[in-house]
Amino acid sequence: MAEVALVTADSGGVAQVLPALALLQHHVTLAPMTTSGLAAQAEADVLLIDGRLDLVSARSLCRTAGTEGILAGAIPVLLVLSEGGFTAVSPSWGAGDLIVSTAGPAEIEARIRLLVGRAAPSPVTRTGNEVESGDVLIDSEAYTARVDGRLLDLTFREFELLKHLVSHPGTVHTRAHLLQEVWGYDYFGGTRTVDVHVRRLRAKLGAEHDQLISTVRNVGYRFDPRGSEPASSDDDGDAE
Numbered sequence: 001m002a003e004v005a006l007v008t009a010d011s012g013g014v015a016q017v018l019p020a021l022a023l024l025q026h027h028v029t030l031a032p033m034t035t036s037g038l039a040a041q042a043e044a045d046v047l048l049i050d051g052r053l054d055l056v057s058a059r060s061l062c063r064t065a066g067t068e069g070i071l072a073g074a075i076p077v078l079l080v081l082s083e084g085g086f087t088a089v090s091p092s093w094g095a096g097d098l099i100v101s102t103a104g105p106a107e108i109e110a111r112i113r114l115l116v117g118r119a120a121p122s123p124v125t126r127t128g129n130e131v132e133s134g135d136v137l138i139d140s141e142a143y144t145a146r147v148d149g150r151l152l153d154l155t156f157r158e159f160e161l162l163k164h165l166v167s168h169p170g171t172v173h174t175r176a177h178l179l180q181e182v183w184g185y186d187y188f189g190g191t192r193t194v195d196v197h198v199r200r201l202r203a204k205l206g207a208e209h210d211q212l213i214s215t216v217r218n219v220g221y222r223f224d225p226r227g228s229e230p231a232s233s234d235d236d237g238d239a240e
Contacts, residue, residue: 046075
């Protein structure tokens with residue numbers, strides 16, 4: 001059973017937006033189609049955004065829930081549409097999946113299950129001194145890191161930063177937090193040094209894997225073992 005937040009302006013609730021959802025065992029919470037209403041659903045497993053009657057508001061809320069929005073892409077979005085609404089949607093909306101409002105219970109169940117499954121961070125495997133998440137394997141004793149079996153040539157600080165990120169997949173870390181955890185309390189440099197080291201790590205991971213470290217704009221960084229998001233980088237310059 002999933003915690004489902006239905007974001008809608010329809011006073012009829014589930015019965016009007018997605019009737020077959022009421023036949024399933026999921027716990028459904030209704031939320032208004034506002035930014036504050038969306039922000040209050042941070043504990044939901046999946047967001048259902050009602051786009052049947054107001055595509056403009058639905059698009060705005062999809063983007064607000066996305067990787068650069070208030071929920072930082074942490075909760076997958078299932079956009080509910082009428083048949084005619086499908087022609088208006090584009091990847092830039094940021095919805096994880098689409099469903100027609102007349103869908104049956106089996107289809108709704110499958111789409112929710114797949115969305116929730118994809119959103120769950122890949123488990124961290126710890127064996128002795130090794131930490132593995134996604135395609136990255138860290139050996140703390142040998143101070144080595146591999147991506148897809150390829151050995152990475154990392155400095156000590158790059159290694160420590162990657163190890164910390166890999167050990168907490170899906171977690172958004174602020175620059176200040178990373179500076180504290182990786183550089184320590186006695187480091188007097190600014191948080192910009194984190195941006196520089198992330199840029200270097202992405203370059204060493206290579207074009208096929210640089211998206212493993214994603215930017216949450218105005219917040220910080222997270223390790224995404226699925227590598228499903230572009231590595232939006234806002235860093236430049238240099239630091240030690």
